[in-house]
Amino acid sequence: MTSQTSAPEPRTSPGAPPSAARDLVDVRRGPTTWTGLWFVLPFLAFYLLFLLWPAVVGLGYAFTDRSLAGGPLSFVGTANWRESLTDPALYDSLWNTLWFTVLSVPLMVLLALGMALLTDHARRLGWFLRLSFFAPFVLPVAVMTLIWNWMYNPSLGLFNGTLARFGVQGPEWLFSEDTAMFSVVIATAWWQVGFNYLLYLAAMQSIPKEVYEAASIDGAGTWQRIGRITLPLLARTTALITVLQLIGSLRVFEQIYLMTMGGPNFATRTVIQYIYDSGFVGLRVGLASSMAYIFMVLIIAASIAQFRLFSRKEA
Amino acid sequence: MVTSTTRPAAPTAASAPARPLRRRRVTVGSTALYTVAALAALLWLVPLLWAFATSVKPEGETTAMPPAWFTPDATFEAYAQVLGRGDIIRWTMNSLIITVIVTALTLVVCVLAAYGFSRFDFRGRSWLFALIIGGILIPPQTLIVPQFVLMTQLGLVDTYWGVALPQVVAPVFVFILKRFFDAIPRDYEDAARIDGAGSVRVLWSVILPLSRPILTAVGIFTFIGAWNNFLWPFIVTNDPEMMTLPVGLGTVLGQYGIQYAQVMASAVLGAIPLLIVFLLFQRHIVTGVAGAGIKG
Numbered sequence: 001m002t003s004q005t006s007a008p009e010p011r012t013s014p015g016a017p018p019s020a021a022r023d024l025v026d027v028r029r030g031p032t033t034w035t036g037l038w039f040v041l042p043f044l045a046f047y048l049l050f051l052l053w054p055a056v057v058g059l060g061y062a063f064t065d066r067s068l069a070g071g072p073l074s075f076v077g078t079a080n081w082r083e084s085l086t087d088p089a090l091y092d093s094l095w096n097t098l099w100f101t102v103l104s105v106p107l108m109v110l111l112a113l114g115m116a117l118l119t120d121h122a123r124r125l126g127w128f129l130r131l132s133f134f135a136p137f138v139l140p141v142a143v144m145t146l147i148w149n150w151m152y153n154p155s156l157g158l159f160n161g162t163l164a165r166f167g168v169q170g171p172e173w174l175f176s177e178d179t180a181m182f183s184v185v186i187a188t189a190w191w192q193v194g195f196n197y198l199l200y201l202a203a204m205q206s207i208p209k210e211v212y213e214a215a216s217i218d219g220a221g222t223w224q225r226i227g228r229i230t231l232p233l234l235a236r237t238t239a240l241i242t243v244l245q246l247i248g249s250l251r252v253f254e255q256i257y258l259m260t261m262g263g264p265n266f267a268t269r270t271v272i273q274y275i276y277d278s279g280f281v282g283l284r285v286g287l288a289s290s291m292a293y294i295f296m297v298l299i300i301a302a303s304i305a306q307f308r309l310f311s312r313k314e315a
Numbered sequence: 316m317v318t319s320t321t322r323p324a325a326p327t328a329a330s331a332p333a334r335p336l337r338r339r340r341v342t343v344g345s346t347a348l349y350t351v352a353a354l355a356a357l358l359w360l361v362p363l364l365w366a367f368a369t370s371v372k373p374e375g376e377t378t379a380m381p382p383a384w385f386t387p388d389a390t391f392e393a394y395a396q397v398l399g400r401g402d403i404i405r406w407t408m409n410s411l412i413i414t415v416i417v418t419a420l421t422l423v424v425c426v427l428a429a430y431g432f433s434r435f436d437f438r439g440r441s442w443l444f445a446l447i448i449g450g451i452l453i454p455p456q457t458l459i460v461p462q463f464v465l466m467t468q469l470g471l472v473d474t475y476w477g478v479a480l481p482q483v484v485a486p487v488f489v490f491i492l493k494r495f496f497d498a499i500p501r502d503y504e505d506a507a508r509i510d511g512a513g514s515v516r517v518l519w520s521v522i523l524p525l526s527r528p529i530l531t532a533v534g535i536f537t538f539i540g541a542w543n544n545f546l547w548p549f550i551v552t553n554d555p556e557m558m559t560l561p562v563g564l565g566t567v568l569g570q571y572g573i574q575y576a577q578v579m580a581s582a583v584l585g586a587i588p589l590l591i592v593f594l595l596f597q598r599h600i601v602t603g604v605a606g607a608g609i610k611g
Contacts, residue, residue: 034437035431035435035437035514036431036432036434036435036436036437036440037431037435037437037438037439038431039427039428039430039431039435039514040427040428040431040432040443042423042424042427042428043424043425043427043428043447043484043489044428044443044447046420046424046480046483046484047447047450047484047486049465050462050465050480050481050483050484051450051453051455051458051481051484052446052450053461053465054458054461054462054465055453055458055461057461057464057465058457058458058460058461061460061461061464068463068464115355118348118351118352118355119352121348121352122345122348122349122352122353124349125349125352125353125356128353128356129352129355129356130597130601131594131597132356132357132359132360133356133359134593134600135360135363135590135593136359136362136363138539138543138589138590138592138593139543139585139586139589139590140542140543140545140560140561140564140585140586140589141543141545141561141565142545142560142561142562142563142564142565142582142585143561143564143582143585143586144362145565146366146564146578146579146581146582146585147362147363147365147366147579147582148362150365150366150369150575150578150579151362151365156377156378156380156575157382158361158365158382161380161381161382162381162382164380164381165381190359190362198600198601201601202601202602222344251454251456253456253546254545254546254549254565258545258565272456272457272546275456275457275459275460276459276550279459279460279463280460280463280550285460285464288460289460289461292457292458292459292460293457295454295457296453296454296457299452299454299457300452300453303452304452
């Protein structure tokens with residue numbers, strides 16, 4: 001939390017239930033018991049109408065042959081689920097999503113760490129480094145993809161043009177099944193790493209200077225200070241960034257869709273795009289809903305597992 | 316923390332000999348460090364610089380090989396043509412309207428909810444809170460199909476409200492704001508209450524002024540998120556007139572073919588609004604990220 005006040009100690013009895021329940025104990029009992037609900041109500045209305053209702057209705061759709069084009073509707077039992085679960089294309093898209101995650105998470109954590117270390121040590125360049133490393137994060141996805149598609153252009157782009165100058169034949173980048181995913185990951189790292197970078201930077205700058213000064217006096221060099229002080233103290237931040245990046249990467253869709261449309265030959269089609277394709281191109285709302293639910297369960301399971309792991313590390 | 320060094324004493328005889336050595340190492344090391352840092356930062360700017368370099372070339376030179384960073388015939392012709400077509404201005408206005416709606420509504424409903432959860436007890440409070448926090452886990456991307464069906468039923472497809480309303484649901488901000496409100500001591504409000512202030516008044520004139528940093532951070536991140544949101548606006552708008560900037564740039568622009576200077580001019584124009592916001596609010600963004608680990 002942003003500095004200041006240490007939270008007032010909750011007045012719990014020892015051994016009170018943890019987490020959410022504990023969060024709620026410290027309340028001054030007001031004269032009316034309903035006032036609080038009035039404050040919650042507007043958010044609740046949005047929440048119920050635009051999140052919970054679609055989630056419930058979507059589950060219902062998954063048992064019907066509902067089409068986006070309209071037409072008669074009938075209950076089809078588990079047909080959509082069986083079709084989804086035996087659909088090799090769904091597994092391919094799951095695999096692509098996972099592959100993107102495996103490639104992007106370590107890259108975007110390590111890059112962020114390196115950039116933050118640079119910024120933390122090259123203090124006099126601070127504003128310039130922050131500007132240049134974080135600026136891509138605020139670009140709309142389409143701006144990013146327009147620029148990178150242009151740079152990746154195999155015959156006219158900056159990359160292959162520059163390589164050609166040195167007599168090197170550049171790869172096909174987005175146009176080859178072998179390189180498309182890597183290309184997308186590189187562009188994504190450039191675009192989104194700034195957020196992780198800021199998290200790291202903030203954590204580094206909250207390490208008290210005295211710790212470093214003490215280490216210097218004891219004769220520790222820069223690398224030793226980084227290895228023995230900075231990195232260990234950043235373990236929690238690293239865990240947090242990894243979790244957030246993992247959850248973010250699993251939800252990937254838009255930059256890949258705009259860069260490759262899922263191609264070539266579906267080599268980069270992610271789950272979200274497959275759901276989109278089934279629902280909005282194939283018009284099969286029922287089938288798309290069952291896929292969405294399968295994916296939602298996987299994501300929630302992964303998120304919970306991550307947070308478990310993370311909070312254990314923290315403890 | 317290391318105990319022995321609460322305060323490094325002023326240079327003593329003992330530390331003196333170490334000094335020149337340390338300083339020299341720092342100098343050699345820092346030259347290398349600053350060189351690496353500056354190169355890394357420049358490298359990171361290459362895509363943006365290249366987009367700009369392309370956008371000011373005459374259309375005939377954009378595809379010249381090998382690629383040239385500078386053209387003797389720099390021109391803003393591409394910008395004039397893009398702006399002359401007008402759609403990018405229209406999309407920017409759409410984005411602005413939608414983003415303002417989303418940011419304002421998100422701030423209002425999340426602040427109210429967080430205040431309600433933080434300061435009042437009411438029946439069903441704990442499970443309502445759990446329900447809302449549980450919503451953080453649901454990836455909104457998986458709800459696009461039923462959300463679109465809902466918008467069709469409500470007649471909100473291709474409208475500002477249709478794009479904006481579903482984006483207002485941000486359980487994570489309720490959580491972050493509640494945590495912040497919880498940490499504000501009650502004494503301040505007690506004084507106000509004794510003066511006869513009601514609950515709304517307390518929120519407005521006690522809690523909110525004390526929450527400026529977190530409100531700014533939540534506001535900025537909602538703004539950036541809504542401005543850059545792609546999937547939902549992409550799904551709920553078909554009419555190019557109603558598209559947001561990211562959607563318009565992403566879908567319609569492809570039809571202009573291979574006028575690379577114009578495409579890059581559009582990209583630069585599309586980048587400018589948020590780059591300005593970023594430059595204006597740089598400090599708030601940095602502290603906001605630091606403060607809350609927002610977005611998580």
